[in-house]
Amino acid sequence: MSIYTSIKKPIISLAPMEDVTDSVFRQVICSVGKPDLFYTEFINVEGLNSKGKEKVIHRLKYDVVEKPIIAQLWGINPENFFKASQIVSDMGFDGIDINMGCSVQKISARGCGSGLINNTELSKEIINAVKEGSDGLPVSVKTRLGWKEYGVDSWIQFLLEQDLDVLTVHGRTARGSGVINANWDEISKCVKLRDEMGKSTLIFGNGDIKSLIQANEYVNKYGVDGVMIGRAAIGNPWIFTGREDIAMNERLELFNYHLELFKTVWGNEKDFNSLKKFFRAYIYGFEGAAEIRESIMKCKNIEEIQAQIPSVFPLINKI
Numbered sequence: 344m345s346i347y348t349s350i351k352k353p354i355i356s357l358a359p360m361e362d363v364t365d366s367v368f369r370q371v372i373c374s375v376g377k378p379d380l381f382y383t384e385f386i387n388v389e390g391l392n393s394k395g396k397e398k399v400i401h402r403l404k405y406d407v408v409e410k411p412i413i414a415q416l417w418g419i420n421p422e423n424f425f426k427a428s429q430i431v432s433d434m435g436f437d438g439i440d441i442n443m444g445c446s447v448q449k450i451s452a453r454g455c456g457s458g459l460i461n462n463t464e465l466s467k468e469i470i471n472a473v474k475e476g477s478d479g480l481p482v483s484v485k486t487r488l489g490w491k492e493y494g495v496d497s498w499i500q501f502l503l504e505q506d507l508d509v510l511t512v513h514g515r516t517a518r519g520s521g522v523i524n525a526n527w528d529e530i531s532k533c534v535k536l537r538d539e540m541g542k543s544t545l546i547f548g549n550g551d552i553k554s555l556i557q558a559n560e561y562v563n564k565y566g567v568d569g570v571m572i573g574r575a576a577i578g579n580p581w582i583f584t585g586r587e588d589i590a591m592n593e594r595l596e597l598f599n600y601h602l603e604l605f606k607t608v609w610g611n612e613k614d615f616n617s618l619k620k621f622f623r624a625y626i627y628g629f630e631g632a633a634e635i636r637e638s639i640m641k642c643k644n645i646e647e648i649q650a651q652i653p654s655v656f657p658l659i660n661k662i
């Protein structure tokens with residue numbers, strides 16, 4: 344049975360984020376409050392099918408506590424997508440998501456990620472290759488509203504014709520100018536089009552969601568079946584609990600757990616500097632917080648950071 348039939352709607356998920364949502368961060372989130380669904384960071388299918396496989400395979404590492412979890416693939420060659428889907432389905436993932444939305448220049452310029460927007464011929468081949476290789480796992484696409492212009496009646500319609508299990512729409516174009524905020528009215532049009540077409544594809548909306556309350560409001564307002572939350576989780580690993588009253592002691596405890604887990608899971612495999620983006624989530628909201636963050640930014644390893652944590656307690660006890 345597809346994972347999407349067993350999860351209660353709306354489905355609130357943690358967005359895939361390269362160098363952010365690895366197994367460690369997902370487990371940190373699990374320890375306080377899990378979303379309905381996780382995604383891996385995207386993994387390149389060409390890399391996964393090359394001799395350099397060992398360099399990218401860490402992106403598919405997960406622990407069972409993170410289930411249900413979807414593996415996200417990106418690339419250009421349908422044959423590689425087929426083989427990658429076989430690998431992923433053998434690894435016990437709950438579904439496969441195809442990235443057709445990444446707007447990073449070096450990826451889209453190669454025709455990958457958002458470079459696939461409006462390339463319907465290749466996109467169709469890729470989707471079919473993943474379906475063939477997935478051994479019955481549900482297949483989804485994460486994309487944007489269009490390349491430069493909104494393309495609900497073109498690009499999104501094409502994707503809905505592919506009978507995907509889920510279509511996640513990030514409410515921006517890849518190269519459009521002007522509109523900075525995600526356009527949820529356009530996301531809502533995707534839902535309306537899906538209904539008009541009589542398709543059963545679930546539609547998840549994505550873009551600029553700051554809290555669980557807002558996610559649920561947007562489900563009601565825009566009719567989506569789920570919401571994917573990205574950047575807001577970096578600064579708030581508690582986001583899926585809906586709690587706003589996180590005491591500083593609790594923050595520091597989770598910070599320490601995050602650091603410990605990083606050592607256990609990655610050892611020396613990953614650069615500890617990738618943890619720096621999380622410091623603000625744990626150390627803020629008291630006098631001296633900025634100075635402490637600045638000081639731990641200079642640390643040369645995790646032990647040095649942990650050695651500084653006790654110096655925070657006298658400061659927070661003054662609050």
Ligand SMILES: Cc1cc2nc3c(=O)[nH]c(=O)nc-3n(C[C@H](O)[C@H](O)[C@H](O)COP(=O)(O)O)c2cc1C
Binds near residue numbers: 358359362
């Ligand atoms: C640091 C970073 C890395 C990202 N990596 C991926 C990725 O690997 N795959 C993907 O589909 N989107 C990726 N995205 C896009 C997010 O999944 C999401 O679509 C975007 O951040 C908008 O959602 P938000 O406003 O909730 O952050 C990334 C975004 C950020 C900020």
